[in-house]
């Protein structure tokens with residue numbers, strides 16, 4: 499398609515910069531129980547109100563001793579037994595030690611814990627130690643992981659399982675999170691039919707809104723479904739207005755190109771402003787960004803792969819900005835081609851590929867044989883993109899290329 503290589507297209511980086519500079523976080527927040535916080539974005543920094551661990555405690559089942567006693571006494575008297583959860587009553591005096599379990603508080607006077615495998619119990623009820631003992635081992639000191647007042651997690655973080663556990667370990671049972679971004683989705687096209695219905699001549703099953711809904715749920719958004727909208731300016735106008743009244747972001751797939759039934763741009767021009775139009779990426783050249791009366795608008799190219807890739811590369815950063823989420827850039831790596839790759843220089847291309855690790859630990863990548871933007875099965879089969887910049891031509895087997903692994907969203 500000669501038009502795909504037309505000059506004057508905007509680069510992905512320029513487009514992203516331009517889009518993100520216009521968006522600002524929605525800033526609404528709510529308090530929710532920790533049990534519901536997985537995947538939500540923290541609205542404020544979380545500071546610890548306690549030291550973690552709260553007290554010096556044993557890392558082993560064994561004996562809490564005073565190291566200096568080990569050279570002075572052959573046998574030590576066991577003066578108490580301390581289990582995890584016990585409050586300590588007695589200090590360790592010279593010639594004494596305490597039987598102690600993992601997680602139990604270390605008594606005053608003790609400065610090391612010897613694991614029980616290195617101890618011998620005598621007939622006299624006393625204990626002696628076999629191995630050379632290092633001072634200050636096997637004790638987890640108060641505050642060594644987190645000190646009271648430390649910032650544990652920062653605003654903008656999307657909470658994951660370990661974070662939830664960390665907050666729980668600090669006694670926190672409620673967190674302030676950013677409100678879910680409300681996203682309206684619609685699929686435009688006269689040819690589209692919802693799955694489950696009979697297919698007539700010329701029709702295809704609608705899949706883009708299903709993909710978008712699944713991705714948006716994973717991103718923690720509230721999804722407002724507008725179903726299938728025909729290629730008709732009046733129907734689009736009504737749908738856009740309706741969506742605009744309910745959502746922070748309206749996403750429409752299809753109808754953003756230059757065909758006779760592509761009305762997105764016209765309607766967006768009427769109701770709001772079009773911010774962007776054509777991008778130098780493949781797939782995903784036609785992409786509309788704009789503003790409706792109350793909400794932002796993203797018009798994604800209808801080809802199923804183009805919809806997914808523009809969503810992944812452009813809409814995800816938009817949603818993160820609106821949600822107040824701060825994330826490091828996605829990891830890009832170098833991988834060796836297992837076969838030749840056919841390619842015409844032009845737009846920045848996202849080829850779907852499978853990345854694996856070879857026996858000698860090298861990252862290998864195999865581009866899928868077919869790369870058409872209508873082939874949604876390529877997104878299902880792939881686990882990574884090969885990123886090919888505009889200047890790169892065909893490449894031979896063994897060459898290194900840049901890959902971007904599908905993150906938790908796509909995989």
Ligand SMILES: Nc1nc2c(c(=O)[nH]1)N[C@H]1C(S)=C(S)[C@@H](COP(=O)(O)OP(=O)(O)OC[C@H]3O[C@@H](n4cnc5c(N)ncnc54)[C@H](O)[C@@H]3O)O[C@H]1N2
Pocket residue numbers: 501502685686687689690702703704705706707751752753754755756757760781782783784798799800801802804871872
């Ligand atoms: N003369 C030109 N034609 C096209 C150009 C161009 O530059 N000049 N660009 C091509 C590219 S690249 C893309 S991508 C598509 C994008 O077109 P639209 O956004 O207008 O999308 P549609 O025409 O509505 O649909 C494209 C294709 O995808 C199928 N589709 C649409 N929606 C869905 C859906 N919800 N579920 C499943 N499949 C869907 C649709 O039936 C079409 O086959 O334009 C090229 N044309």
Ligand code: MOO
Pocket residue numbers: 502779780781782783784799801804871872
């Ligand atoms: O190449 Mo189009 O941009 O998405 O199919």
